[in-house]
Amino acid sequence: MRSLGLLWRYPVITLTVLAFALVGVLHAVDQQQVGRWIATVYVAAVVVWTLIGMVRDVLRGHVGLDILAVVAMVATLAVGEYIAALIIVLMLSGGEALEDFAGRRARRDLSALLDRSPRIAHVLHDPGDAQSDEAHDVPVDEVAVGDVLLVRPAEIVPVDGTLLTAEGEFDESSLTGESLPVSRHAGEEVLSGAINGSRAIRLRALRTGADSQYQQIVALVHQAESSHAPIVRLADRFAIPFTAVALVLAGTAWALSGDATRFAEVLVLATPCPLLIAAPVAFLGGLSRAAKSGVIMKSGAVVEQIARVRSAAFDKTGTLTQGRPELVEVRPAPGFDADEVLQLAASAEQYSSHVLAAGIRTAAEARGLPLEAAAEASETATNGVSATIRGRTVVVGKPAYVASLAPDTVRAELGTGEAAAYVAVDGRFAGALLLADAARPEAAAVVSWLRLHEVERVAMLTGDVRSTAESVAHQLGIEEVHAELLPPEKVRLAAELEPRPVLMVGDGVNDAPVLAAADIGIAMGAKGATAAGDAADVVILVDSLAKVVDAVAIGRHTLRVALTAIWIGIGLSVGLMVVAMTGLIPAVAGALVQELVDLATILYALRALSGPPSGLRPGADGTGADAVPAVAATPAPGR
DSSP states (O other): OHHHHHHHHSHHHHHHHHHHHHHHHHHHTTOHHHHHHHHHHHHHHHHHHHHHHHHHHHHTTOOOTHHHHHHHHHHHHHTTOHHHHHHHHHHHHHHHHHHHHHHHHHHHTSOOGGGTSOOEEEEESOTTOTTOOOEEEEEGGGOOTTOEEEEOTTOBOOSOEEEOSSEEEEEOHHHHOOOSOEEEETTOEEOTTOEEOSSOEEEEEOSOGGGSHHHHHHHHHHHHHHTOOOOOOTGGGGHHHHHHHHHHHHHHHHHHHOOHHHHHHHHHTTOSHHHHHHHHHHHHHHHHHHHHTTEEEOOHHHHHHHHTOOEEEEOIIIIIEEEEEEEEEEEEOTTOOHHHHHHHHHHHHTTOOOHHHHHHHHHHHHTTOOOOOOSEEEEETTTEEEEEETTEEEEEEOHHHHHHHOTTOOOOOOOTTOEEEEEEETTEEEEEEEEEEEEOTTHHHHHHHHHHTTOOEEEEEOSSOHHHHHHHHHHHTOOEEEOSOOHHHHHHHHHHOSSSSEEEEEOSGGGHHHHHHSSEEEEEGGGOOHHHHHHOSEEEOSSOTHHHHHHHHHHHHHHHHHHHHHHHHHHHHHHHHHHHTTTOSOHHHHHHHHHHHHHHHHHHHGGGGSOOOOSOOOOTTSSSSOOOOOOOOSOOOOO
16 A cells, blocks of 8 residues: 555656556567657656646746756657656656655654644533532533633643642643743633643633634744745756756757757757756755754755754753753751751652652762662642651652741752752751753853854843843853743744844744744754644754754755765766767767766765764763753742
């Protein structure tokens, strides 16, 4: 079935191969004249169909390689070289199929935007019964304003609503870029697309599905994508000059010799096959090489665009920073040791699913502090965790929660972007653990590499507060900062950035519109940001910003190979045409020689499968660059 699908998808290739086979059979049974007529009629039909497409393109203001292909097909038919004409048809359709195949293969590994979009909502049967969670599922589009919904733990909030439960905790990182969970209280608004925490909550629908935050972001993505100008294929830019040169040489040969056959003999060597095949083969090689490096590019046009990039913009949280909090300081209370506080807190946090818990456990393990089992443990959602360890009651959580159990709790003074987890032991305040979101160790090297390789402008576009954004930007060498932005503002700024093309790197749903609006959108897709992945032109499957450099380096190498292959084809073709002007190359020999030119350009284009490295050297942590100092993330409350 798959083979039949391919045959149906590329009918011109299928019909051309069948025509070759039929002509071959007719030659074998000594029916060359019938074969000639079949090939001539078929190629003539392709010429007519191509001319119709050319007229449509011209009406849209675009002239491509089709004009050269038509001239070459007509010329070969005129001199009776119908086999050469069939080869030109095959090369013409094959080049287009290669481009289409490259794009399809690249997109096959990407998730669609709507895969993450909420589809089902749980509407409560009896909203007035606080003890009953009996609900029926309805499509999100059928939720009416005022409906009371149940959102279970770890589910996506289906529509914008007002929180009815006393308190809830939500992961809004895909909407706002904020890496830490956000607490909401009864009466506050919760946005669709946020992920509920560890307890079921109720909310009253404020808007319908179509009017909610997530769906508005989806609409922005579609709007940005539809506003993109079409990209002219690389080889199309050579069409008119090459066609003009070929016609001038052929006409000159005819005029000097007085023999019309000389015109056709020269044009046989002017077939556009090197142009039609060289660029698609090179771009397909570049796409393959990028995929092996963990970088998915969606088409050959993307390869060309990223090779020419002149401006770059980055989101902050999860892009320039790692998107996960790390322990930066332990502040023990009098009478407690720092390692003791960290070990007890990490042991208790074994029983917590909170985002800060992982950072605390990791820090303890890094310091060689073994985690101890608890005799009993419990977690109070959004507040903290309590555990009995070595007979001692350890509580880790928000300051208010810990203070309710240890009245001597003292709030810590937080630096820019820091969050705190408070610790109490046996009813006494034991200290505070300060965490921050560290910059990616390769981020500074990536920014530096771009500046050294013809990227004239580097900017940060983030929804985070200005003080944190500027702190991160300063340490990474980024001078231009645009902070506290909403998705539409990011789209506007990306559209205004000069010089172009503009590259934008981000992750999460909130970055999807600006990735779609940029000339080249790159999504950090390693953590499953499907919305960003669908909107972007490039998706990085490895959690390393150094892959941005790899993408640009591969794009530039691929473009150089494609251009060189095209010039090799043009140079050889023009040289052979000059020789053919003297009558030394008959039409049949010219068609065969031209295939050798095609082979030479294809072999050279395959060099795109390999090439020089980007220049970034792996650092000590293996991330692709030397480590840079950790920086803070968006200011956030403690647990």
